[in-house]
Amino acid sequence: MPDALVVVALGFFLGMRHATDPDHVIAVTTIVSRQRELGAAALTGLLWGIGHTLTIVAVGSAIILFELVIPAGVGMGMEMSVGVMLVVLGLLNVAASARVRPGAWRRAGGTARRIRSHAHSHGDYVHSHPHGHAPQAHPRPGQTPLAAIDRRFGRSRIYAYARPAVVGLVHGLAGSAAVTLLVVAAVRDPRWAIAYLGVFGIGTIAGMMLITLSIASVFHLAGAGSERATRRLGLAFGMASIAFGVFFAYGIWTAGAAPIR
Numbered sequence: 001m002p003d004a005l006v007v008v009a010l011g012f013f014l015g016m017r018h019a020t021d022p023d024h025v026i027a028v029t030t031i032v033s034r035q036r037e038l039g040a041a042a043l044t045g046l047l048w049g050i051g052h053t054l055t056i057v058a059v060g061s062a063i064i065l066f067e068l069v070i071p072a073g074v075g076m077g078m079e080m081s082v083g084v085m086l087v088v089l090g091l092l093n094v095a096a097s098a099r100v101r102p103g104a105w106r107r108a109g110g111t112a113r114r115i116r117s118h119a120h121s122h123g124d125y126v127h128s129h130p131h132g133h134a135p136q137a138h139p140r141p142g143q144t145p146l147a148a149i150d151r152r153f154g155r156s157r158i159y160a161y162a163r164p165a166v167v168g169l170v171h172g173l174a175g176s177a178a179v180t181l182l183v184v185a186a187v188r189d190p191r192w193a194i195a196y197l198g199v200f201g202i203g204t205i206a207g208m209m210l211i212t213l214s215i216a217s218v219f220h221l222a223g224a225g226s227e228r229a230t231r232r233l234g235l236a237f238g239m240a241s242i243a244f245g246v247f248f249a250y251g252i253w254t255a256g257a258a259p260i261r
């Protein structure tokens with residue numbers, strides 16, 4: 001019993017360490033790069049952690065209590081979903097950042113007119129509205145499907161809250177079997193094993209909140225008073241998320257997945 005208690009207590013710190021995994025950090029950075037408030041960034045980390053913990057506890061408990069076996073194909077699909085998700089998050093950022101070019105020159109009525117762009121925030125979603133001084137100078141927003149998603153749902157609080165939670169759910173699905181395998185090997189009592197998963201999840205939530213606050217602080221300092229800097233950072237991290245997602249998915253595809261008890 002004392003040994004099991006030590007393992008469960010250790011779960012909190014291991015959960016904080018788990019939050020620093022590269023795919024986790026890149027995913028939340030891609031989301032936080034479009035935010036300007038530290039409170040919204042902390043909420044992103046909290047929601048990501050809650051989503052991650054829900055799947056870790058639910059799937060892990062099922063594996064522990066019912067001795068489920070995850071087939072190789074299902075395991076690979078769960079891991080691949082992380083790579084796909086990183087690519088989608090990156091594309092959303094790139095689409096949002098490249099949709100409008102501040103200071104772009106357009107021809108309107110035969111006269112060159114300067115188009116200005118101003119950033120606006122709707123919850124945790126930041127985007128730009130360009131405008132000119134003639135009806136012809138108001139450019140149409142991006143027509144890409146990803147841009148349309150953000151335009152349609154970007155002002156919704158449900159969308160803003162659901163995005164990081166869903167990302168956390170996907171990460172939890174991909175890592176739940178591996179986490180459970182480790183705890184089952186160390187803790188034989190199912191009750192203590194499930195308790196470990198819960199403490200592990202709490203540690204992950206705390207760690208991710210610290211990470212998102214740190215990232216948001218960097219973005220705030222780097223892009224304070226500069227829409228151009230904010231957009232460039234968002235574009236850079238969007239492209240990094242796409243590249244890492246492709247690399248991650250390729251690694252999973254080539255390595256394959258083995259059944260996990």
